Amino acid sequence: MLETCYCGRTGELEDRNLVSDDDGREALECPRCGHLDHLSWLQNPEGVFAEAKRRAAEHRVSAA
Numbered sequence: 001m002l003e004t005c006y007c008g009r010t011g012e013l014e015d016r017n018l019v020s021d022d023d024g025r026e027a028l029e030c031p032r033c034g035h036l037d038h039l040s041w042l043q044n045p046e047g048v049f050a051e052a053k054r055r056a057a058e059h060r061v062s063a064a
């Protein structure tokens, strides 16, 4: 899913950094400006978070 951030970065939501905010809620962080998106505008944010998790794990493996 492509999404354009406020900073102008365009990319797949799932390629953003998966983080937890101060309330422990999951959010995706733009790697360029650090903007946090809780995906509350999505009907099924769980699927996007799950995919972001999968990709993060994949990146860790390929970087090792």
Ligand SMILES: [Zn+2]
Pocket (backbone or CB within 6 Å): 005, 006, 007, 008, 009, 030, 031, 032, 033, 034, 035
């Ligand atoms: Zn951004």
